[in-house]
Amino acid sequence: MFVTVIVNRRRFIYLLLLGLVLALLIFTPLLKLPQRLHEVIAQSRRLVPIYYVDTPEKKVAFSFDASWGAERTKRILDILDQFSIKTTFFLTGFWVEEYPDYVKLIAERGHEIGNHTYSHPHLGNLTEELIKEELLKVEQMIEQLTGQRPTLFRAPFGEYNNQIITVSEQLGYKTIQWSIDSLDWQNLTRDEIVQRVNHRAHKGAIILFHNNGLYTADALPEIINYYQRHGYQVVPISKLIYHQDFTIDPHSGAQIPDRKPGQR
CATH class of the missing domain: 1.20.5 (Single alpha-helices involved in coiled-coils or other helix-helix interfaces)
Structure with a gap:
C-alpha cells in the first residue's frame, strides 16, 4: 500500500x-x-502620399516637375509673375546641376522648391540607404544654391510604397502626389491640356505640370484665368496642405484635418 x-x-x-x-x-x-x-x-497599413487636401476653401496648388530641359522655364515663370501666382517646383539633382541659374531664378521669383530625387530612379528598386542618398544629395544642392532646405518630396514616376514614404518622413519630408494630371509630358495640344485641367477642378487640388512640357506655357494663361474666374486661389503646396493634426485617407489620398477647418 x-x-x-x-x-x-x-x-x-x-x-x-x-x-x-x-x-x-x-x-x-x-x-x-x-x-x-x-x-x-x-x-x-498602407501608406499613401498626399494627393489632395480636404478643405472647404477654394484653393489649389500648381506644381511643376523638372527633370529634363529648361528652355521653356523662363516663359512659365514670366506667366506666373504676370498673374501674381506662386507655385511649387520639384527638381531633380541632375537638373539642378545642369541649370543652377534657373534654380536660383525659381527661388528668386518666390516659388517653392521641392525634392524630386537626384537621378529620378524607380525608388521601389532601391534599398533604404540608397533612397536616403537620392533625397539628401539633391537636398544639399538646393540648399547651397537657394539657402532654403526643401520639405516637400515627390517620388519619380509617382511610384511609392511604405518604405519610400517612411524614409522621406524620417528625413523631414511630406510626400506629395497629385489629383489632376495635365499629361503635358505626353505633348498634348494646348487645348487638350486646358480641357483636362479645367474640367477636373476641385477644392484642394494639386495639379501636375512639367517645366518643359511642349505646350504647357501656351495652356497656362487660360487655365489660370479659368481658376481665378471661378474663385480659386492658386498657392504653393506648403500653403495648401495641413502641417499637423491630419490623416491621409489610404484609398483616396485626401489629406483630412483632425481639427476644425481653417486651422493649419
Missing part, C-alpha cells in the same frame, strides 16, 4: 507538471497576441 501511494503521488506530480508545461505552451502566445496583432496591423 505504501508503494502504491508513492507511485500515485509521483504520477500526480508528473501530470501536474505536464499540465503546467502545456498551459504555458498554449497561453504564452495568447498573452503576446495583442502585441503581435499590433505589429501585423502596423506592417500591413
Whole structure:
C-alpha cells in the first residue's frame, strides 16, 4: 500500500507538471497576441502620399516637375509673375546641376522648391540607404544654391510604397502626389491640356505640370484665368496642405484635418 501511494503521488506530480508545461505552451502566445496583432496591423497599413487636401476653401496648388530641359522655364515663370501666382517646383539633382541659374531664378521669383530625387530612379528598386542618398544629395544642392532646405518630396514616376514614404518622413519630408494630371509630358495640344485641367477642378487640388512640357506655357494663361474666374486661389503646396493634426485617407489620398477647418 505504501508503494502504491508513492507511485500515485509521483504520477500526480508528473501530470501536474505536464499540465503546467502545456498551459504555458498554449497561453504564452495568447498573452503576446495583442502585441503581435499590433505589429501585423502596423506592417500591413498602407501608406499613401498626399494627393489632395480636404478643405472647404477654394484653393489649389500648381506644381511643376523638372527633370529634363529648361528652355521653356523662363516663359512659365514670366506667366506666373504676370498673374501674381506662386507655385511649387520639384527638381531633380541632375537638373539642378545642369541649370543652377534657373534654380536660383525659381527661388528668386518666390516659388517653392521641392525634392524630386537626384537621378529620378524607380525608388521601389532601391534599398533604404540608397533612397536616403537620392533625397539628401539633391537636398544639399538646393540648399547651397537657394539657402532654403526643401520639405516637400515627390517620388519619380509617382511610384511609392511604405518604405519610400517612411524614409522621406524620417528625413523631414511630406510626400506629395497629385489629383489632376495635365499629361503635358505626353505633348498634348494646348487645348487638350486646358480641357483636362479645367474640367477636373476641385477644392484642394494639386495639379501636375512639367517645366518643359511642349505646350504647357501656351495652356497656362487660360487655365489660370479659368481658376481665378471661378474663385480659386492658386498657392504653393506648403500653403495648401495641413502641417499637423491630419490623416491621409489610404484609398483616396485626401489629406483630412483632425481639427476644425481653417486651422493649419
